[in-house]
Amino acid sequence: DILNFNFHISPKIALGLFARARSITNIDNLDPKLAVLAENGLDYSQLWNQKLNEELVNINHLSWTEYGFNYGQVVMDKGEHFIKAGGSLKLLSGNAAAYFYTNNFEYNLKNADTSFLLQGDFNYGYSQNIDDYINGTSQNYFQRASNWGVGVDLGAVYEWRQGHEKYQYDMDGETGIWARHKNKYKMRVGASILDIGGMRFQKGGLSRNFSARSTNPFDLTVFQSATNLYEFDQVIDSLIKNPGQDWIADQDTASTFYMRTPSAFSLQFDYHIWKGFYLNATSMINLIGKKTDTKVKVPNQFSITPSFDLAGIGLHLPITYNKYSGLRAGIATRLGPLTVGITDYRTLLARGKVKGVELFAGLRIPVLYGEIKDDDKDKVSNKLDECIDIPGLWSFKGCPDSDGDGIPDSMDDCAQEPGLAEFKGCPDRDGDKIMDKYDDCPDLAGISEFKGCPDTDGDKIIDPKDQCPELAGELYMKGCPDRDHDSITDLEDLCPDNFGPKENKGCPDTDNDGLFDYIDECPTVAGPTENRGCPWPDSDGDGILDRNDGCPNTPGPKENGGCPYKDSDSDGLLDKDDDCPNTPGPKSNKGCPVIEKEVIEVLKTAFDNLGF
Structure with a gap:
């Protein structure tokens, strides 16, 4: 990497810019027998006098520079399940490219200098700028030698976040924030497609396609004079011009060639064992087919990497296998921004001749996410907390509101009692616009005239001291009404509009006859109850009340029930003294x-003779 710069524009979106230079050389489908012959300059008799086949021998080289833009985004965040996806769009600048491939290549060597059989189709080419290197006229390797190309990387990652709650917190008014300074997954699976794309180059002047059909002994020493591509091309050119027609130039009408980048599919699995210990498995699978002529590729590869990884230090032990390098056991360590390692530490322990050691190093300067500081643990970060040492609320930038009334303590004159903003945080429980601390009746809405106490009936006596708070009354009656001013409350006064004594329940009895005036038909004259308070009359003046007088309108003695005695026979004797009240007779x-004597005798004789 020349430069790789990534940053977040939000907790769920990250962007990046990068520039990197890459170079890959591939040799594919090379039979080990041909490799042995090449290593020994064909001087290997055990492979002479044998017909050998080389199908699709392919040699490719590509050096290029990438300028790219990264984009990544969280696409699902459901607590325990988390998915993010992203990609890179790359502008590709080819620096140099070359290819060589064969088809139907067969040969049979008589010895190191002569072949019995040499035939096949051969194509080779290179980017035009290599002509300048051949001629020694160019020294700028990184100059663009291709048309601009486009490349794409795509990928996605799934994380299983077991116990995700312990990685989430609330801060600065947000809830469920992920702790970005910690790895949160128990298991992570990723998949990606890499390096889709390529570049088109102008062919160099010595690029050519030709065929060899030599079935007769052929002197291979003609190639010994060729020490560079130009001289090799001259040898091929001379062979083609030979009238024997064993070497044939194939028509190549293309002035350009397209070199593909090493497209591959990668699958990654990562398991968080415990604390800083992890186990990773990664596979890389080449996506470019064998029959693609101009391309570079990565080998199919699988690796397992146990690691210990913390923010400032890491130790990794990758075990990797691919068909070219076989099994390798590497080791790498990270100390702060610096990473150094070796792809196969066994070379350090090998005895005898060691052909090479593959080392790598990298410098990465991350801006690490740290734990957000919150000294007073009030879920307001220190950088935004205006009361950094006192727990408070986000709504007040970390300053406290002890009574929870929505007014910070610094502006609250009654910080321990919930109150109202209009009273600088002091309470007015009864809502009468008089602060409780100045209100003699803090739980009853009142008026300022009575220091916050109510006077519901408007009698100038406050309700707490008014025994009749809803009826206007008198101070001497403790606020209860007394319309007749008899010192008996109207509620207890049977005659609230007439002055009366307490023993009469507030009703008057003017004539003191025991009947209240309102039921006394003669309120100013004493009278018995049975006559509704009026006195009984004596109409005839005989001293006997009419109610006891048999003759109320005629005077009479009491012993005759108030009636006068009669003299029915008008003989001068009252009937009570008259033995014959209906027959007049002398008083004597x-x-x-009086009956005469003769009459008496006659009557006596008559009665005696009656015969009864």
Whole structure:
């Protein structure tokens, strides 16, 4: 990497810019027998006098520079399940490219200098700028030698976040924030497609396609004079011009060639064992087919990497296998921004001749996410907390509101009691616009005239001291009404509009006859109850009340029930003294008439003869 710069524009979106230079050389489908012959300059008799086949021998080289833009985004965040996806769009600048491939290549060597059989189709080419290197006229390797190309990387990652709650917190008014300074996954699976794309180059002047059909002994020493591509091309050119027609130039009408970048599919699995210990498995699978002529590729590869990884230090032990390098056991360490390692530490322990050691190093300067500081643990970060040492609320930038009334303590004159903003945080429980601390009746809405106490009936006596708070009354009656001013409350006064004594329940009895005036038909004259308070009359003036007087309108003695005595026979004797009240008679005969003696005798004789 020349430069790789990534940053977040939000907690869920990251962007990046990068520039990197890459170079890959591939040799594919090379039979080990040909490799042995090449290593020994064909001087290997055990492979002489044998017909050998080389199908699709392919040699490719590509050096290029990438300028790219990264984009990544969280696409699902459901607590325990988390997915992010992203990609890179790359502008590709080819620096140099070359290819060589064969088809139907067969040969049979008589010895190191002569072949019995040499035939096949051969194509080779290179980017035009290599002509300048051949001629020694160019020294700028990184100059663009291709048309601009486009490349794409795509990928996605799934994380299983077991116990995700311990990685989330609330801060600065947000809830469920992920702790970005910690790895949160228990298991992570990723998949990506890499290096889709390529570049088109102008062919160099010595690029050519030709065929060899030599079935007769052929002197291979003609190639010994060729020490560079130019001289090799001259040898091929001379062979083609030979009238024997064993070497044939194939027509190549293309002035350009397209070199593909090493497209591959990668699958990654990562398991968080415990604390800083992890186990990773990664596979890389080449996506470019064998029959693609101009391309570079990565080998199919699988690796397992146990690691210990913390923010400032890491130790990795990659075990890797691919068909070219076989099994390798590497080691790498990270100390701060610096990473150094070796792809196969066994070379350090090998005895005898060691052909090479592959080392790598990298410098990466991350801006690490740290734990957000919150000294007073009030879920307001120190950088935004205006009361950094006192727990408070986000709504007040970390300053406290002890009574929870929505007014910070610094502006609250009654910080321990919930109150109202209009009273600088002091309470007015009864809502009468008089602060409780100045209100003699803090739980009853009142008026300022009475220091916050109510006077519901408007009698100038506050309700707490008014025994009749809803009825206007008198101070001497403790606020209860007394319309007749008899010192008996109207509620207890049977005659609230007439002055009366307490023993009469507030009703008057003017004549003191025991009947209240309102039921006394003669309120100013004493009278018995049975006559509704009026006195009984004596109409005839005989001293006997009419109610006891048999003759109320005629005077009479009491012993005759108030009636006068009668003299029915008008003989001068009252009937009570008259033995014959209906027959007049002299007083001397008690009112009976006097009978002569002769009459008496006649009557006696008559009665005696009646015969009863």
